[in-house]
Amino acid sequence: MIKKDEIILSCDDISKSYENGNSRTNVLKHVSIEIKNESVNLIYGKSGSGKTTLLNILAGIDKASQGNVYYCGKRYGSMGESKLAKLRGNNFGFVFQGYHLIPRISVEENILCPAYINGKKYDREYYAYLLQELGINKLTKKTSYQLSGGEQQRVAIARAMLLKPKIVFADEPTGNLDSENTMIITELFSKLNKEYKTTYIIVTHEENLMENCTQTIRIKDGEITVE
Numbered sequence: 001m002i003k004k005d006e007i008i009l010s011c012d013d014i015s016k017s018y019e020n021g022n023s024r025t026n027v028l029k030h031v032s033i034e035i036k037n038e039s040v041n042l043i044y045g046k047s048g049s050g051k052t053t054l055l056n057i058l059a060g061i062d063k064a065s066q067g068n069v070y071y072c073g074k075r076y077g078s079m080g081e082s083k084l085a086k087l088r089g090n091n092f093g094f095v096f097q098g099y100h101l102i103p104r105i106s107v108e109e110n111i112l113c114p115a116y117i118n119g120k121k122y123d124r125e126y127y128a129y130l131l132q133e134l135g136i137n138k139l140t141k142k143t144s145y146q147l148s149g150g151e152q153q154r155v156a157i158a159r160a161m162l163l164k165p166k167i168v169f170a171d172e173p174t175g176n177l178d179s180e181n182t183m184i185i186t187e188l189f190s191k192l193n194k195e196y197k198t199t200y201i202i203v204t205h206e207e208n209l210m211e212n213c214t215q216t217i218r219i220k221d222g223e224i225t226v227e
């Protein structure tokens, strides 16, 4: 049991279902989770088990059919859309499945996007540090068309980290990457967790993706399972 003041994010009895004509699919069933501040959390399960749906609801970019999500004790449902967008912009970083880079602008502009969108200054030294750590400093003038999958993923990760978010939500950040790229990324996550106290919520197919993770949330057919 985590102490109340140590919980940065939680959800309480979340369910999500989709109506399709006469049929109804229950994708998440009564999910309750507590995420400790400065922790590393894996959401692990098979394809179709509901991991992405859960991640998106925790990040406030999708809505549950039932139940509540709380950031530092504040309920998403009690905030309007613009307040929730502000909360996301100020506190969250996102690594989406499939990168979601903007195609026609440069790598540098892609990485700096969160600063432009949220009207925020960024730390230039830290930006250079991210480029160095991720091995993408020679790519900044290229566009995403000119990058390999692994390079695109590392750019997407630099973008997620730029504003030193309190929580990074990462959907399969190392999916389809080779072991070298996977190591670069998980080592950076561990470093930033220690140095900048970043909390991670990572969707993965790889149960042993990171050593020293705080908790592994196992999900099967939309339900949390304890093994």
Ligand SMILES: Nc1ncnc2c1ncn2[C@@H]1O[C@H](COP(=O)(O)OP(=O)(O)OP(=O)(O)O)[C@@H](O)[C@H]1O
Pocket: 018, 025, 027, 045, 046, 047, 048, 049, 050, 051, 052, 053, 054
């Ligand atoms: N908009 C939607 N309408 C209907 N069903 C949906 C919708 N979005 C997701 N689903 C279903 O919900 C289930 C869970 O999907 P989700 O993407 O959360 O799984 P996942 O565990 O992340 O899968 P993967 O590892 O393959 O990405 C799947 O069966 C999917 O088909």
